[in-house]
Amino acid sequence: MAKRTTRRTSSKKDSKPASRRGSGHRTSRSKRRSSRRSRLGPVLAFTALVGLVALVGLGGYALHLDQQIRSQFEGKRWSLPARVFARPLEIYAGLDLDRETLEQELQWLHYHPGREGVGRYARERGHLILNTRGFPFADGYEPPRRVRVSFNDGHVTGLEDLESGDSLPLLRMEPALIANIYPSHGEDRLLVQLDDVPEELIRTLLTVEDRKFYEHRGLDPAGIARAALANLRAGRTVQGGSTLTQQLVKNYFLTQDRSWRRKFNEAIMALLLEWRYDKDEILEAYLNEVFLGQDGMRAIHGVGMASQFYFQRQLSELSTDEIALLVGIIRGPSYYDPRRRPERALERRNLVLTLLESEGHLEADQAREARQQPLNVSANPPSGVTPFPAFVQLLREQLRRDYRDADLQEEGLLIFTTLDPIKQLAAEEALVRRLARLEASRGLPEGSLQGAVVVTRPDNGEVLAVVGDRQVRQAGFNRALQARRPVGSVIKPMVYLAALSHPQRYSLATLLEDESFTVELDNGDLWTPRNASREFHGQVTAQESLVRSYNVATTRLGMDLGVTRVVEQMRRLGIRQDLPAYPSLLLGAVEMSPLEVTGLYQGLASGGYHVPLRAIREVMDREGQLLQRYALSLNKAADDKAVYLVTAALHEVTRSGTGRRLQSSLPPELAVAGKTGTTGEMRDAWFAGYSGDALAVVWVGRDDNQPMGLTGSSGALPVWSDVMQAVSHRGLVPSVPEGVTWRLIDQDTGLLAEEDCETAQWMPFIDGSAPTQRSECGVQTPPEEASQPGWLFGGGQ
Known part of the structure; x- marks a missing residue:
């Protein structure tokens, strides 16, 4: 019993402390847990709050980036340069055009020899086979055609559509691009639509840059990992993991820095871009945005512009090897520049071709043949600087009447001009060649002479050519527009026009006194006109006075008529500057530019109309919609019968007067009318005149205004003759006016x-x-x- 009791007692004693220990331990753990919870609670709450704030902040930041994407990407309005085009060559049976001249035009359009593919031409026994490009003109789309052009004796004799076998009444070639008016940032691009990009180019691009483009949603983790591994193995960057979407985001929205912040923004924006827009929209934007080269201050963006820059051809004309090169240099346009680093470019292009072969996009023999091709890059990049700076300066002056500079630099306007490239080149060559000959024959310092040429159409005032410097490609002082020099005797036809408009008083047979006299001017000074020969000729007819360019007789006629009437006649013909009605005006003591003189003679060549000179035909927006057409404007400015009389006398100038040298330099069938002009001490030489299809004005002089020893006949006329031989095909054959x-x-x-x-x-x-x-x-x-x-x-x- 005692043992049991003791055992029980003992067990009771033992149980109490045990009970207390257990209770105490639980209380202690509970307290510790409670204490830990009490400490963790605020931490968790703070962490949750921070996470929530971060999430809200990230969401807000994403919304900010999304807004930026929508504001910049919606409509994808790139700042585009205005494109300036020459007149389109229109070919028809009977046109004065030989095969050599047409081939020269084709070279300006970057056509290449060959029978297959657009932008090609081939000779064929007196014919030319043309595979033309299509072009969207304001009045309708001109489709690509395969045409045979036939020639005979310097004329087009027929046009045959080789697809249908029918004759064509008219073939309109696409116009040559002659200038661009760039945005301030210097980016140059030629927008393309996805449907117009060859499938082969898209396939090559996706194979090389982003194989899973149509599968991922902006980011490609597997591609990033693959690129990182390849770069790690190589010890340098050999592969990129960015998707096309990321590349577009980086080029379109972000800077080129390599910070983590930029990379973070790039990833978020790529996801947002893919969420908001269709894959094809993104791909089209990429094709227009991608950077593909640098030409001085001009940055080449987009595959459309790059095709022109490297090959001077449209995308649709590129071969497999050329497409491979274009795609290959995306990775590093400077590193793989095919003009400066052709070995690298060739290696890169062949690597792309091999990749296409391994992916099954090219057969082995196709890839091998493509790898054997040269780079085919044009030797010199098509310059972003216009080859015709004098004409473009005139163009810009006329454009400023209707368009702001910002419109011209950013809106991608398509400007169609009146420039004829073949006539422009002929005018340039005539001036440069003749000035050099004149310096050599007269013992003048080389480069001392300067000159200017303006060529227009007599009937409508279209400016066909402008040369403002013997350094024809140099943009600077444009003498055709800016050199205001005394005009001398080229003004005399205006005196006779004003007089002959009063037939009751004057005719070409009216006798004039060619004898010395002195005039007292309003300020009391005395002025005595002199003939160039210092001789007098007594009584002469008005026609002889004009043909021989007699100063004294002309002054008498003008003063008898009234100098103010001469000034009024010149104003009606378009002169805008204030002309002082002094007697010396009658002999050309007034300063004008060659362009202003051209405007005066346009009134004679047109039969008595004020025809404003125009360098523009029409302007279209970037979508191809017509904005403005610069139509022909005619205002009656002189009596047509009086104009006919003056033209008859000016024709006689070229036969027996001061311009008679033309009889030996021009073909006999090319009848022309014109007038020489020489200023004091032979500082300026002029010739102005016209045929049936061309009007030209030439000035020759020195920039330092020193005498040069050349008259209008010996200095300007030879240049004019060379110009007219090249640009004119139809002599004067005016109809005699009634009366x-x-x-x-x-x-x-x-x-x-x-x-x-x-x-x-x-x-x-x-x-x-x-x-x-x-x-x-x-x-x-x-x-x-x-x-x-x-x-x-x-x-x-």
Whole structure:
């Protein structure tokens, strides 16, 4: 019993402390847990709060990036340079165009020899086979065609569409790109639509840069890991893990720095871009944004511009090896520059071709043949600087009337001009060659002479060519527009036009006194006009005075008429500057630019209309919608009969007057009318004149205004002759206006003459203005039996 009791007692004693220990331990653990919870609670709460804040912050930051994406990417409005095009060559049966000239035009359009593929041409027994490119003109799309152009004796004799076998009435070639007006940041791109990009280029791009483009959602973790492993093995960066979407984000939205912040933004924005936009939209944007080269200050962006920059061809014309090169240099346009580092570029291109072969996109023989091809890159990049700076300066002056500089630099306008590249090149060559010859023949310092040329169409005022410097590619002082020099005798036809507009007082047979006289000016000064020869000629007809360029007789005519009437006539023809009505104005003591002189003569060449000179035909927006058409503007500015008389006299200038040298330099069928001009001490030499299809004005002089020993006949006329031989194909054959008849006149007396009179010359008269008395010179023949002249001017020559 005692043992049991003791055992029980003992067990009771033992149980108490045990019970207390257990309770105490639980309390202690509970307290520790409670204490730990009490300490962890705020931490967890803070962590949760921080996480929530971070999540909200990340969401807010993502919303900020999303807003940035939408504001910049929506509509993808790149700042695009304005594209400036020459006139399109329009070919038709009967056109004055030989095969060699057409081939020259094709070279400007970057056509290449060959029979297959657009942008190619081939010779064929007096014909040319053309595979033309299509072009979206304002009045409709001109489709690509395969055409045979036939020639004979310097003319187009036929056009045959080789696809249909039908004859074509007209073939309009695409216009040559002659200039770009760049944004301030210097980026140059030619936008393309995804549908216009060859499938082969897209396939090559995705194979090389992003094989899973149509599978991932902006990021490719496997690609990143693969690139990291390859770079680790190589010890340098040999592979990129960025998707096309990431590359687009980096180029379009971000800078090129390599900070973690930029990489973080790139990843988030790539995800957002893929969430918001279709894959094809992203791919098209990438194709237009990707950087592919540098040309001085001009950055080449987009595959469309890169195709022009490296190959001078459209994307659709590129071969497999050329596409491989274009895609290959995306990885490093400077490192793989095919012009400066052709070995690297060739290796890179062949690596791309091998990759295409391994992926099954090329057959082995196709890849092998492509790898054997040269790079085919044009030797010199097509410059972003216009080859025709003088014309483009005129163009920009006219554009500023309707467009802001920002519009021209950012809106991607398509500007179609009047420039004829073949005539422009001919005018440049004529000026440069002749100035060098003049310096050599006259013993002048090499490079001392300068000059300017303006060529227009007589009927509509379109400016076909402008040369403002003998350094024709140099943009700087443009003498055609900015050199305001005394014009000398080229102004005299305006004096005679004003006088002959009063047929009741004046005709070409009116006798003028070519004898010395002195004029007292308004300020009391005395002025005495002198002839260039320092001789006087007594009584001369108005026609002889103009043909021989007599200063004294011309001054008498102008003062008898009234100098203000001459000024008024010039204003009606388009002169805007204030002209002082001084007697010396009648002899050209007024400064004008060659362009202003051209405007005056445009009124003569057009038959008496003020025809504003224009360098623009039309302007389209980047979408190809017509914004503005610069139509022909005509305003009657002079009596057409008086203009006809002046033109007849100016034709005689080129036959027997100060411009008679043209008789030996121009072909006999090219009848022209024109006038020389020489200023004091032979500081300026001018010639202005026109044919049936071209008007040209030439100035020759020195920038330091020193005498050069050249007259209009010896200095400017040779340049003008060379220009006209190249640009004109149709001589003057104007119709005689109603109310004008031709009469044979004795130049000594200004009276009607007979055919046997040695001093007789044919002259046109406005009805009622011809003399009625007859000269005693020659055999007397009744007036009605006198033969009538045919064209040329001054029939019976």
